[in-house]
Amino acid sequence: MQPISTALCSFGMSGRVFHAPFIAVNPKFTLYGVLERTKNLAQDKYPHIKTFRSLEDLLADDAIELVVVNTPNITHYEFAKKTILAGKNLIVEKPFTATVTEAEELIALAQQKNVMISVYHNRRYDSDFLSLKEVLDSGVLGEIVEAEFHYDRYKPELSEKVHKEVPTGAVGSLYDLGAHLIDQAIQLFGTPDAVFADIAAFRPNSQVGDYFDVKLFYPSHRVILKSSYFVREPLPENILHGKKGSFIKTKADVQEQDLQTGKIPNAPHWGIEPDADKGILHTEKNGVVVKEKITSLKGDYMLYYDAIYDAIRANKPVPVSAKEGMEVIRIIEAALKVTKKKEWYT
Template structure:
């Protein structure tokens, strides 16, 4: 099997938890190492890899694929350098800080003939995979409304400075917002208009930490919400159709398992507790049906497998640069909407 030589641009939480375990597990990747500015940690976990001292060392290495998993405000600068070096790139969310930056990266990848993917791993959460299957099954009838939540209770400011200082990449809109927005676009397509309310609710916070975004579709509406002041969680996904409803709590176990150091596999990985199963209440063949729906298995492996096939077999990226661009268009429209207190046509 052809191996893709791959390097990371940081080995903090994202590199250690979300990327390296899958690059090691997937037989199609060879992890070369990571750029590490101060702490040299990657060799503790992977003794045979390199800790690169500079970005230039990474760009001049044998790496064919580089994962841009640095703070959001650096994504455009670093991804552009990666693409100009003729290397494939995976860029974490938020893809960029502006639509103009996203457009430039997409055009540059096309010009250089390299692959550009956005790391939207939560398309492969057990929650969303199950919601998508319910929609594909058509058991809810014509959709009337959907509401997605990514809520937490965490009134304390993050110790990571780049997350709490006023900069173009900080704030919940560009942290949790891209997950919610990408999931909505993945399931329902691009909306006609956006209305948003963006707030700061934590004491001494300098960045937005509460969002309420309404996406307008011709026949239905999708609401996306995220907050740090939710002790009792709402369902992560609530979908109402003309025949019935589906409510699903957040239950994907992959992030928690990865943080515990568990290694991915293809058998039991991403299997959540039955207590987190979603509730379906609908009408099927003239009969009212109410009960729990088994949750599908989550698998971030599928994202990396998609990246592998995009490079080796010239398939479309699992999440394209254009997908990232569309998310940024929603984010910019949301910022404009909140400032002007009106819906923005897209």
């Protein structure tokens, strides 16, 4: 097995929590280097790695085979384009780009340069989503009428990261949090026929959207995606209603919390939810109405990186294609357009 030499473009929360731990413990990869312009935080934690002070120096290193573009949203296009032109395979953090036009250009360029490109939609590997998908695929709810997914938090203060609060492209909760929900909705139900949205800013002095209510229209059902920074009491974040029954599930994936506390992603019992967070299934089976708790599936972001290895070494499909990442941006752009026009009746 030939490990894939990998470099990160930053070592903020994304690099420190969601990428480096999985690359470092997976024998299929080597954490070779990290781009940090002034600090050495990555090298303090992983002494064997190389620290780069510029993207140009990182891309010039022939030892690097895979680059993770995990910089601020607005820089994804620029960093990804330079990485592709350097002939490196790449993973781009979600959201893929700010616009569909940028995404289309990167996809075409990657095909021209024959490099692998994937978007890091890791929430496909949350225990919540995997469990929800299993219930949906089982058909136990009958034909779906309505689905509602939330990504709420209580965080009324502005972010300390200034770039998250400046009204530029790819900024705001629809790009940051909504991208996860939109990707999951597409995975479950496909591309919608139409989009309606309401995006607002409710935090004091906020210049970017911190609230959204997006409705996706399908021929036989509706999907509602919501997020607010003013939800102190958590709501069920996954709701399915079918013609035979309902399934309700809290957001309980433990991976991010465990990663934040320094737990290693190959530890025993990784990604297993507490029993208290089992989903509730209320439906009809064989003519009998039943209400029962459903044990959640195991969450595991490592599945994404294992699939990346197979894509590079065995030419298998990437776990999240750039075209799939682009479809998320297409819906975000539609939601922004609808909100701007305010096309509703009064």
